[in-house]
Amino acid sequence: MIKKFLVAQSREEALNAKRSHDKSVFYAGGTEINRLKSTVQAEVAIDLSKLGLNKIEEKGDELIIGSMATLQTIATSSAVPSWLKEAALFCGSFTRRNMATIGGNFALMHGRSYIGPVLLASRATLLIATISDKGKYFEDEVPVREYHEHIANYQGVLILGFRIRKSGRFVGTLRFAVSSQNRAAVTVGFGAEKDSSKVRVYAAVYSVGMLRLKETENKIEKGEITTEEGLAKSVAAEVTVKSDYTGSGEYKRYIAGEGVAMLYGEFLKGGRR
Ligand SMILES: Cc1cc2nc3c(=O)[nH]c(=O)nc-3n(C[C@H](O)[C@H](O)[C@H](O)COP(=O)(O)OP(=O)(O)OC[C@H]3O[C@@H](n4cnc5c(N)ncnc54)[C@H](O)[C@@H]3O)c2cc1C
Numbered sequence: 001m002i003k004k005f006l007v008a009q010s011r012e013e014a015l016n017a018k019r020s021h022d023k024s025v026f027y028a029g030g031t032e033i034n035r036l037k038s039t040v041q042a043e044v045a046i047d048l049s050k051l052g053l054n055k056i057e058e059k060g061d062e063l064i065i066g067s068m069a070t071l072q073t074i075a076t077s078s079a080v081p082s083w084l085k086e087a088a089l090f091c092g093s094f095t096r097r098n099m100a101t102i103g104g105n106f107a108l109m110h111g112r113s114y115i116g117p118v119l120l121a122s123r124a125t126l127l128i129a130t131i132s133d134k135g136k137y138f139e140d141e142v143p144v145r146e147y148h149e150h151i152a153n154y155q156g157v158l159i160l161g162f163r164i165r166k167s168g169r170f171v172g173t174l175r176f177a178v179s180s181q182n183r184a185a186v187t188v189g190f191g192a193e194k195d196s197s198k199v200r201v202y203a204a205v206y207s208v209g210m211l212r213l214k215e216t217e218n219k220i221e222k223g224e225i226t227t228e229e230g231l232a233k234s235v236a237a238e239v240t241v242k243s244d245y246t247g248s249g250e251y252k253r254y255i256a257g258e259g260v261a262m263l264y265g266e267f268l269k270g271g272r273r
Pocket of ligand 1: 103
């Protein structure tokens with residue numbers, strides 16, 4: 001339960017506060033932190049709202065999306081590519097979309113993440129800030145893949161934003177839930193260059209987590225998978241599943257395969273994005 005609420009006035013101040021308070025968290029939209037039975041347990045909240053991280057800037061073919069941009073801002077921005085807007089709209093509640101941020105959603109890296117699978121599939125990069133033991137402030141940029149793979153190393157890091165390439169790459173996402181307000185059993189993201197290189201396949205699986213399906217990626221890149229059927233089989237064989245109230249393990253295995261195959265089918269037809 002949050003007992004102390006600190007409003008950081010600078011990035012350095014936010015990082016120093018995080019370092020000097022045990023059981024502290026960065027506070028973005030607060031929708032997960034304040035959720036009943038939240039996965040985030042903390043006593044000190046460090047509010048990020050004064051850091052100017054809510055902007056979306058276009059730089060040629062690139063987009064820099066601040067970590068504090070809300071899912072609603074993303075869904076309605078003319079600069080944002082359709083694949084990311086679709087992911088933002090996976091959050092079915094307007095009220096929550098208006099508060100929840102892209103940084104908060106990505107940092108959680110849940111097995112029900114709205115935007116994690118598609119951002120990872122897009123090969124976006126993450127702009128981050130840290131502070132050393134001696135108090136020196138650093139900014140850096142890392143692939144989102146790296147953050148996901150070594151998430152334990154990034155605890156306490158402040159996510160400043162995301163650098164996204166707008167065109168050239170096929171990127172798609174699908175979410176499978178009983179309704180937009182229900183938790184998703186599976187959310188998938190698929191991305192590839194036009195020549196089938198740099199393939200990324202991710203699945204957020206409820207009760208399991210965020211998975212990268214590397215074997216499937218390799219098979220596509222080597223030309224061992226060329227059909228939707230082949231891809232569905234490969235994903236179903238590789239994905240880790242667990243039965244829970246969102247669906248049985250077998251259902252999740254099937255729907256993850258079908259979902260990625262549908263996106264691959266769009267990619268093979270030249271893609272719509
Ligand atoms: C009823 C309900 C249903 C929900 N269903 C879903 C769902 O289906 N899928 C889903 O993904 N989420 C769900 N959520 C959780 C939440 O709404 C979203 O994940 C939201 O995008 C979190 O963003 P936030 O800005 O509110 O994060 P916050 O709650 O502010 O923070 C969440 C975590 O991210 C960290 N964080 C935030 N910003 C940064 C940053 N810039 N740098 C480093 N760390 C940061 C925080 O420290 C905290 O640990 C649900 C919440 C509610 C209340």
